[in-house]
Amino acid sequence: MSKTNPGRFFEDYHIGQVIRHAVPRTVAEGERALYHALYPARHALYSSDEFAARSGLEGSPLDDLIAFHVVFGKTVPDISLNAIANLGYAEGRWLRPVWPGDTLRSESEVIGLRQNSNGKSGVVWVRTRGLNQVDEVVLKYVRWVMVRKRDADASPPDAVVPQLAGAVAADDLVVPEGLSFADYDFELAGEPHRWGDYAVGEKINHVDGCTVEEAEHMLATRLWQNTAKVHFDATNREDGRRLIYGGHVISMARALSFNGLANAQMIVALNAGAHANPCFSGDTLRAWSEVLDKAETDAPGVGAIRLRLVATKGDSADFVLKGEDGKYDPQVLLDLDYWALMPI
Amino acid sequence: MSKTNPGRFFEDYHIGQVIRHAVPRTVAEGERALYHALYPARHALYSSDEFAARSGLEGSPLDDLIAFHVVFGKTVPDISLNAIANLGYAEGRWLRPVWPGDTLRSESEVIGLRQNSNGKSGVVWVRTRGLNQVDEVVLKYVRWVMVRKRDADASPPDAVVPQLAGAVAADDLVVPEGLSFADYDFELAGEPHRWGDYAVGEKINHVDGCTVEEAEHMLATRLWQNTAKVHFDATNREDGRRLIYGGHVISMARALSFNGLANAQMIVALNAGAHANPCFSGDTLRAWSEVLDKAETDAPGVGAIRLRLVATKGDSADFVLKGEDGKYDPQVLLDLDYWALMPI
Amino acid sequence: MSKTNPGRFFEDYHIGQVIRHAVPRTVAEGERALYHALYPARHALYSSDEFAARSGLEGSPLDDLIAFHVVFGKTVPDISLNAIANLGYAEGRWLRPVWPGDTLRSESEVIGLRQNSNGKSGVVWVRTRGLNQVDEVVLKYVRWVMVRKRDADASPPDAVVPQLAGAVAADDLVVPEGLSFADYDFELAGEPHRWGDYAVGEKINHVDGCTVEEAEHMLATRLWQNTAKVHFDATNREDGRRLIYGGHVISMARALSFNGLANAQMIVALNAGAHANPCFSGDTLRAWSEVLDKAETDAPGVGAIRLRLVATKGDSADFVLKGEDGKYDPQVLLDLDYWALMPI
Incomplete structure (x- = not known):
């Protein structure tokens, strides 16, 4: 039996399922420096501890998009390895800054499923939460992806399409x-x-x-x-x-x-x-x-x-x-x- | 007289010689972040301080291969600048984790020498040790390389081929x-x-x-x-x-x-x-x-x-x-x- | 009205003008690691905390050129966005090491102006200072650049050419x-x-x-x-x-x-x-x-x-x-x- 991850197919998801994603990650000043090298990022609050302190924070947090990318990255092996398309995002909220030294992990709950009319794929909606080392939610968002079915003959689940805020x-x-x-x-x-x-x-x-x-x-x-x-x-x-x-x-x-x-x-x-x-x-x-x-x-x-x-x-x-x-x-x-x- | 390093040639090595390699290096969270950017590294013990702590360690050590590369890199100017080929490794052991903030340096002892039959080069075996700032050995290994002779007419050393464990x-x-x-x-x-x-x-x-x-x-x-x-x-x-x-x-x-x-x-x-x-x-x-x-x-x-x-x-x-x-x-x-x- | 920065033109400078450049920056071990990845930097004082300590410093400072690049980079939007050429440097002095965790910002004073004979551009001399989070000057230097005029018909300023040390x-x-x-x-x-x-x-x-x-x-x-x-x-x-x-x-x-x-x-x-x-x-x-x-x-x-x-x-x-x-x-x-x- 293969020991490698083949990813999940449409039939592998069910409403209410909670997936605890692998590989927690400690992020620190190295990630901050790399972010500045990879992007022409200049927003002062993320560039200077002094500027952040004058803005009432204990220091400069990591860029909000570092938090997003790390939380998102962890979901890929479970959500989008067999995705045909990344269809959308909604209801994303940053709830707490991420500080150098924090350790992030991700969890996703399946909140929507709808098989496509071609019978070969379906749409999966998940609500993903990023948590820090003391289990505080730092970020949450909904995304939906089109995922292949493993077996085109598998019977479709009851369609559940979540109501999402515009x-x-x-x-x-x-x-x-x-x-x-x-x-x-x-x-x-x-x-x-x-x-x-x-x-x-x-x-x-x-x-x-x-x-x-x-x-x-x-x-x-x-x-x-x-x-x-x-x-x-x-x-x-x-x-x-x-x-x-x-x-x-x-x-x-x-x-x-x-x-x-x-x-x-x-x-x-x-x-x-x-x-x-x-x-x-x-x-x-x-x-x-x-x-x-x-x-x-x-x-x-x-x-x-x-x-x-x-x-x-x-x-x-x-x-x-x-x-x-x-x-x-x-x-x-x-x-x-x-x-x-x-x-x- | 040239002030640049021409590297060592086969005649420059003798059995028992200990070479203290240059440029000690402090490694920290920046090196860790770069390692994650350069390689798709996901082993949890090196990704998360929390995961490492739950495994009984004080935090996440730097990847074992960061230790290897840093220790190895220091040996290059003395061992392999004139190498024709990197022939092999043996008896490598990691003895202590490397933590962010540690400073590494390397030393090598020449443990084998054998001139090639063509008379133009020879094989040099060294046992390299990587040490931290309190002189604890963090890593040791044997490697052997084929090195050019400076002078093809130089007489060969007595051949010493170390017995190495498989x-x-x-x-x-x-x-x-x-x-x-x-x-x-x-x-x-x-x-x-x-x-x-x-x-x-x-x-x-x-x-x-x-x-x-x-x-x-x-x-x-x-x-x-x-x-x-x-x-x-x-x-x-x-x-x-x-x-x-x-x-x-x-x-x-x-x-x-x-x-x-x-x-x-x-x-x-x-x-x-x-x-x-x-x-x-x-x-x-x-x-x-x-x-x-x-x-x-x-x-x-x-x-x-x-x-x-x-x-x-x-x-x-x-x-x-x-x-x-x-x-x-x-x-x-x-x-x-x-x-x-x-x-x- | 456009909210983006068009850069300054030759007419926008006057002798004695002090420009406080934007986006302070905290530099730390991530920048140090990246410097080692970007350049084959091996000077031991910047590579090893131990070597620096033995040289009487509290630890390894960030490379002097990291300080220069960060201080210089901040001046670009105000000094050289419309520059035709970067003409020279003089009187650069490093006054204090930059330590991991320091926050740098830059200020420039206009010390020279001379319109070119073609009437379309001029040379601007600035003395730039890099300051840390406690307003100590870490670095200062003069540079001069050729800058476009916004309006070729604008009357030239009185020429002031600073006397600079060779x-x-x-x-x-x-x-x-x-x-x-x-x-x-x-x-x-x-x-x-x-x-x-x-x-x-x-x-x-x-x-x-x-x-x-x-x-x-x-x-x-x-x-x-x-x-x-x-x-x-x-x-x-x-x-x-x-x-x-x-x-x-x-x-x-x-x-x-x-x-x-x-x-x-x-x-x-x-x-x-x-x-x-x-x-x-x-x-x-x-x-x-x-x-x-x-x-x-x-x-x-x-x-x-x-x-x-x-x-x-x-x-x-x-x-x-x-x-x-x-x-x-x-x-x-x-x-x-x-x-x-x-x-x-």
């Missing part, structure tokens, strides 16, 4: 304990634009571009212990290129968005996300954002801003998203909807 | 102080297979593949302060490719072997090793293992398993090793024989 | 507090050559070569939060290659210079520097040095040596620098003049 409500956003932007230094942060300066509907072209290389995305994807073969094995495709982990595009686009959104410091919610088209080595990534909503919070000087972040391999000045047919433009790689915290 | 005896394996797998969490470790589930002679195809890039192996080889020119200088070869450090292949194969050997947590002995064929950028590495032996230990819940680890740029499902002529198949890159500790 | 005087070199080479271990450091062994005028070919890759220089340049577009965006040039950050060449050359200058441990002054020709992916870098001057210091066993460090993509054995026309040879990439501390 966006996390502003009242449900969790501001990290102690956070205050009352004494915020806009000059050190890099831009003068405060929460009040952004208008719903406003679009921002982040201007800068970054061309991605095979070595970089593989370093990143391994760092998150994401084991999906397509990111590493050049023999999977005729052209030898490897499909780049969608999360690499998320982090690159978020880092590029510093130029125009330097004060959108902390990510607190992931409302929705689509990996619109595959990304490959040699693509030059650019990004633009759109302000979707704004909300106040109870924390001193802290506002919330809801943003659409679009990564494109085309010209970010065009703000292209979808064609008249409602389909994503071929150059759009990512369409991400999130909430961030910003000084008022 | 494998480290199970009784000589050192289990780290305090290690216990009595409370082992197989689910968090990633696989249910325990020591008792493996049979001598069993072969495991580790399935996954990873294509290597120039930037990656150079980052790794520099990280270990290995200075061998062939790994870095594209002008050495017509095709501009650089010969990949054999240790990069070892770490890649070991990490790939997680899939099927997730519970072979700690490496405690290196019995033998051959870099069967050179590895180059663009090669897609796969791995398979064979169980060679098993032994019990005195530590709670801890068994020892002796494994052959083979890295190939071909199909690991074929378990190809050597041809009928006894020579390694051209696709085999590494044939490594080691002992690991596993929960019983 | 080299930092030996008496102005700052030896880190406590530094002593009285108990220096030449064997562990890697070479026997002491300060007394080097003669003014002596040239050293550092022999080794290292071929650079796109992924590597982008990792490095992002790590220093240097945002200059030309280093990252392949669409800037027909051939898809990215112009490599000049500081990457400095670090590579300095690391290569270990072979022959292993005991030139600490950089304490930057006298001058020219990025003679652009460097691109695929170039194989080699280095040679020339001893320009020597001086004693008051610290036990510590001498100072002034070195010219030349990086070339040609043969470093030729010691080529400039042609008969006084112009740099096309293969020369860097001509750097610095002071280092060395055991007497």
Whole structure:
């Protein structure tokens, strides 16, 4: 009998099933340094212990997307090893910062199942939680994937399609304990634009571009212990290129968005996300954002801003998203909807 | 007079000579993070402080192969700068874990010399010890290399060929102080297979593949302060490719072997090793293992398993090793024989 | 109104203006590990806490060039985003080591302005200071760049050209507090050559070569939060290659210079520097040095040596620098003049 993990197929999931994902991971200053090497990340709260302390935190937390990638990476062997497509995200919330030295692990609960009409695959919805070493939830989100069936003749489960919020409500956003932007230094942060300066509907072209290389995305994807073969094995495709982990595009686009959104410091919610088209080595990534909503919070000087972040391999000045047919433009790689915290 | 290091030639070695290698190195969490970025490393004991603590250790040690690479790297300027070939390893034993913050240095004693019949080169055997900041030996091993003579007319030394064990005896394996797998969490470790589930002679195809890039192996080889020119200088070869450090292949194969050997947590002995064929950028590495032996230990819940680890740029499902002529198949890159500790 | 940073143009600078650069940065052991992965860095004082302690320091500081790159990187969005050329450095002095955990920020004062005769651009001189979390200056240097005018018709400022020292005087070199080479271990450091062994005028070919890759220089340049577009965006040039950050060449050359200058441990002054020709992916870098001057210091066993460090993509054995026309040879990439501390 084989001792290797063949991954789970559609029949292997049932509603209410809780999967405790393997390989807990201690994250520390090495991961922080690598994040800065892999992405042009400049948000001051994640760059400087001093800036974070002045913002009421005990020190600089690890980037919110480090938490996301590590938690997500652990789910891959159980959720998406046989996935045909990563269909979406919803109801993502960051509940606590991750500090250097924390150890993260992940658990997922199956909350939805629906066999596809072709009988060969189905959609699985899971709610994933990332926990630290004292079992506090640091992050939770729903994602759904299309998974192959092992046996096309297996009978379908009763369809359960979860009701998911279109966006996390502003009242449900969790501001990290102690956070205050009352004494915020806009000059050190890099831009003068405060929460009040952004208008719903406003679009921002982040201007800068970054061309991605095979070595970089593989370093990143391994760092998150994401084991999906397509990111590493050049023999999977005729052209030898490897499909780049969608999360690499998320982090690159978020880092590029510093130029125009330097004060959108902390990510607190992931409302929705689509990996619109595959990304490959040699693509030059650019990004633009759109302000979707704004909300106040109870924390001193802290506002919330809801943003659409679009990564494109085309010209970010065009703000292209979808064609008249409602389909994503071929150059759009990512369409991400999130909430961030910003000084008022 | 030149101030640069020309390396040592065969005539520069004599039996009993002890070489204290240069450039001690403090290793810490940055090296740990880079190891996870460079290799798909997932063994839980090296990934999580919590998992290591539950296994009786004070925290997660640095990967055993980080210790090996750092200790080995220091020997290169003195042992293998003028080496024609790295011929073999024997009697390798890990005696103590390396913790973040430890400072490592290396010493080698010349234990064998034999001039080749062509008179142009000879074989040098050294026993290398890696020491930490309080002069405890953390690792020792024998390796032998073929080294050029400076002067073909120099008279040969008396031949001394050391008697080396075919494998480290199970009784000589050192289990780290305090290690216990009595409370082992197989689910968090990633696989249910325990020591008792493996049979001598069993072969495991580790399935996954990873294509290597120039930037990656150079980052790794520099990280270990290995200075061998062939790994870095594209002008050495017509095709501009650089010969990949054999240790990069070892770490890649070991990490790939997680899939099927997730519970072979700690490496405690290196019995033998051959870099069967050179590895180059663009090669897609796969791995398979064979169980060679098993032994019990005195530590709670801890068994020892002796494994052959083979890295190939071909199909690991074929378990190809050597041809009928006894020579390694051209696709085999590494044939490594080691002992690991596993929960019983 | 655009929220992104267009960079400053020549008209935006005035004499006496102080610019507080954005995004403070905490640097720690992760940055140290990455530095060792990116460059073949082997100077023992920056590799081993034990070696540094024996030299009178509390531990191993971060490499002097990490401090330089971080401080420099912060100035890019304000000083050189619209620069046509990086013209020179002078009066650079390292005043305090940077320790793991320190947070660095940068400030620049405009000390010179001169419009070019073409009316389209001008030269800006700034004195940049790097400060740590307790506002101690760790590093200061002057650099001057050629910057585009926004409006060619704008009237020129009064020309102010600062008088800059040709080299930092030996008496102005700052030896880190406590530094002593009285108990220096030449064997562990890697070479026997002491300060007394080097003669003014002596040239050293550092022999080794290292071929650079796109992924590597982008990792490095992002790590220093240097945002200059030309280093990252392949669409800037027909051939898809990215112009490599000049500081990457400095670090590579300095690391290569270990072979022959292993005991030139600490950089304490930057006298001058020219990025003679652009460097691109695929170039194989080699280095040679020339001893320009020597001086004693008051610290036990510590001498100072002034070195010219030349990086070339040609043969470093030729010691080529400039042609008969006084112009740099096309293969020369860097001509750097610095002071280092060395055991007497």
